[in-house]
Amino acid sequence: MNRKKVIEKIAQIIFLVCAVIAILAVCSITVYMFWKGTSALSKVGVPELLFGTVWKPTAAEPQYGIAYIILASIVGTGLAVAAGVPIGLLTAVFLSEIADKRLSGIVSGAVELLAAIPSVIYGLIGMMILNPLMYKLEKMIFAGSKTHQFTGGANLLSAIIVLAIMILPTVISVSTSSLKAVTQSLRSASLALGATKIQTIFKVVIPAAKSGILTGIVLGIGRALGEAMAINMVAGGSVNIPLPFNSVRTLTTQIVSEMGYAEGIHRQVLFTVGLVLYIFIMIINFMLLRVRKRGTAND
Amino acid sequence: MKKKFLAGMMVTGLMAMSLTGCGNSQTTAAPQANATTDNNAAADNNTSADNNAAADSNASAEAGSEDKAEAEVKETTGENLSGTLTLAGSTSMEKLCEALSESFMEAYPDITVTVEYTGSGAGLESLTAGSVDIGNSSRHLKDSEVEKGAVENVVAIDGIAVIANKDNSVTNVSSEDLAKIYKGEVTNWSELGGTDEAIVVIGREAGSGTRDAFEELLEVSDACNYAQELDSTGAVLAKTASTPGAIGYVSLDVVDDTVIALSLDDVAPTEENILAGDYLLSRPFVMATNGELSAQSDLVKTWFEYINSEEGKNVISSIGLILPQ
Numbered sequence: 001m002n003r004k005k006v007i008e009k010i011a012q013i014i015f016l017v018c019a020v021i022a023i024l025a026v027c028s029i030t031v032y033m034f035w036k037g038t039s040a041l042s043k044v045g046v047p048e049l050l051f052g053t054v055w056k057p058t059a060a061e062p063q064y065g066i067a068y069i070i071l072a073s074i075v076g077t078g079l080a081v082a083a084g085v086p087i088g089l090l091t092a093v094f095l096s097e098i099a100d101k102r103l104s105g106i107v108s109g110a111v112e113l114l115a116a117i118p119s120v121i122y123g124l125i126g127m128m129i130l131n132p133l134m135y136k137l138e139k140m141i142f143a144g145s146k147t148h149q150f151t152g153g154a155n156l157l158s159a160i161i162v163l164a165i166m167i168l169p170t171v172i173s174v175s176t177s178s179l180k181a182v183t184q185s186l187r188s189a190s191l192a193l194g195a196t197k198i199q200t201i202f203k204v205v206i207p208a209a210k211s212g213i214l215t216g217i218v219l220g221i222g223r224a225l226g227e228a229m230a231i232n233m234v235a236g237g238s239v240n241i242p243l244p245f246n247s248v249r250t251l252t253t254q255i256v257s258e259m260g261y262a263e264g265i266h267r268q269v270l271f272t273v274g275l276v277l278y279i280f281i282m283i284i285n286f287m288l289l290r291v292r293k294r295g296t297a298n299d
Numbered sequence: 300m301k302k303k304f305l306a307g308m309m310v311t312g313l314m315a316m317s318l319t320g321c322g323n324s325q326t327t328a329a330p331q332a333n334a335t336t337d338n339n340a341a342a343d344n345n346t347s348a349d350n351n352a353a354a355d356s357n358a359s360a361e362a363g364s365e366d367k368a369e370a371e372v373k374e375t376t377g378e379n380l381s382g383t384l385t386l387a388g389s390t391s392m393e394k395l396c397e398a399l400s401e402s403f404m405e406a407y408p409d410i411t412v413t414v415e416y417t418g419s420g421a422g423l424e425s426l427t428a429g430s431v432d433i434g435n436s437s438r439h440l441k442d443s444e445v446e447k448g449a450v451e452n453v454v455a456i457d458g459i460a461v462i463a464n465k466d467n468s469v470t471n472v473s474s475e476d477l478a479k480i481y482k483g484e485v486t487n488w489s490e491l492g493g494t495d496e497a498i499v500v501i502g503r504e505a506g507s508g509t510r511d512a513f514e515e516l517l518e519v520s521d522a523c524n525y526a527q528e529l530d531s532t533g534a535v536l537a538k539t540a541s542t543p544g545a546i547g548y549v550s551l552d553v554v555d556d557t558v559i560a561l562s563l564d565d566v567a568p569t570e571e572n573i574l575a576g577d578y579l580l581s582r583p584f585v586m587a588t589n590g591e592l593s594a595q596s597d598l599v600k601t602w603f604e605y606i607n608s609e610e611g612k613n614v615i616s617s618i619g620l621i622l623p624q
Contacts, residue, residue: 055505056505056521057505057506058505058506058511058521059520059521060520060521127538127541128541131541131542132541132542135542135543139497146486149483149486149500149524149526150486150497150498150499150526150544151499151526151527152499152501152526152527152538152542152543152544152545153542154526154527154538232530236526236527236528237504237527237528237529237530238525238526238527238528239528247525247526247527247528249528256530257504257528257529257530258504258505258506258530259418260390260417260418260421260506260507260530261418261419261420261421261504261505261506261507261508262418262420262421262505262506263420263421263423263424263506264443266505266506267420
């Protein structure tokens with residue numbers, strides 16, 4: 001009896017320690033990011049840093065404006081989600097409502113494979129195939145332009161396309177499972193009332209699976225916002241206004257590309273960039289929690 | 300049960316706090332650690348000097364003490380020397396460090412050389428913090444770094460080559476035109492007598508040693524208008540090779556036949572021209588030490604002796620770098 005109790009106790013302690021490690025990691029990362037990220041804010045000044053548009057960290061009179069970098073992250077993520085979500089959602093509808101078992105097996109296998117491809121591969125393909133295509137397009141659109149700076153195809157648009165493809169698996173898999181979870185009786189009722197299959201899908205099934213689909217979208221936003229490697233390879237990496245054919249730099253690539261050689265305030269500002277990214281991700285996670293809560297409340 | 304759980308949580312909470320506390324103190328304690336390693340080195344020197352003096356007092360008390368110290372170093376650099384030598388810094392110096400450490404470890408099998416490529420600034424930071432023996436820098440040291448105790452030892456000279464896409468018909472640019480290209484004042488190759496092709500201006504990220512050196516040598520610091528800022532030498536080479544109309548800059552030794560190396564003011568980027576001082580874009584490769592070379596550990600001294608030996612010089616020139624005069 002006593003021995004059993006001891007074993008129970010030990011097991012409980014092991015579980016507790018494991019659970020605490022995760023909490024510990026999150027807490028220490030949060031503390032570290034705020035501690036490291038805020039030191040530059042007081043040295044550079046909050047408005048100069050967050051709303052300044054000139055990034056010249058190594059100049060004789062350095063300027064650390066990250067407004068365009070924040071904006072590029074927001075615009076890039078927003079447009080990638082705008083392009084990726086409709087495709088992802090319709091694929092999910094196809095998988096759960098329309099395709100027969102064999103076809104749906106093939107498509108969902110392909111989607112799973114898409115999710116497993118490392119981001120550096122997306123970057124490589126983007127660099128070797130997408131960028132040259134973009135450069136041709138750029139030359140056609142800006143032919144004879146004196147003011148446009150030619151970027152060789154490494155631009156925001158390439159980044160958006162790569163990101164849109166990268167978030168597809170997340171959106172598809174989460175949406176598919178929530179569409180499949182919609183009870184069959186709802187579909188039957190709709191069809192019995194005389195609605196067509198397409199009407200049933202758009203007026204009944206998708207609204208019923210709304211919270212799951214929103215979860216997929218929010219997860220996709222998180223993935224797009226946090227992606228660094230692929231963007232670093234296709235977006236050009238100069239700090240510019242985020243226009244489609246401009247070379248841009250996002251919050252993630254800003255850290256990746258400059259951390260190696262940065263020193264002093266430059267380095268501290270990069271931590272602030274990390275903090276801004278971290279705050280964005282936290283906001284997205286809170287959104288996710290709320291969406292999920294609403295979902296369970298509706299059920 | 301509940302009480303015990305609560306107690307457990309509190310303990311772990313305390314642990315968390317103390318852990319983050321450690322994080323704090325570590326960084327502030329770094330200079331202290333640095334100081335203690337310095338003291339150690341000094342102590343080592345003293346004892347070896349003492350031994351030296353004692354040994355030599357038998358023979359001749361008159362001999363210069365400096366000569367004795369040198370003799371002592373040469374004795375200790377025999378096969379008995381063992382340990383780990385740590386270097387950190389410039390990514391541009393990777394090829395140099397790999398080649399040197401490989402042949403060095405062949406000559407001294409008991410010594411392990413580890414090199415991290417963290418960037419010039421980061422390497423010098425590690426050096427002055429005392430976490431590495433040598434800080435690699437692909438630029439001259441800044442005043443702030445010298446103030447912290449870093450001492451510059453130039454081991455090689457690197458040329459920066461201006462490269463262009465293979466389809467480009469222009470093979471020579473003047474330094475003024477090059478500056479104009481990078482400032483965004485010249486945007487088409489036709490303005491320089493080439494074909495009608497937009498110039499895609501490729502460069503390195505802010506903080507890169509190559510970019511610092513390029514902009515400083517060309518006198519376009521902080522005035523460049525890059526279309527692409529890439530974070531490695533290889534990326535610049537690859538993008539320049541694959542983008543029509545592209546122009547970029549890389550270390551001279553990595554230039555291959557996928558791109559054209561442009562002449563500058565009619566001077567080709569060659570070793571002879573760089574040594575003669577005719578070629579504008581050249582920079583030093585520095586292996587900085589914390590304090591003067593004479594105050595370093597035997598390991599570090601052995602490393603520099605090796606670099607200055609015929610063998611070491613051969614290694615440096617074999618990878619396309621130029622020996623300092």
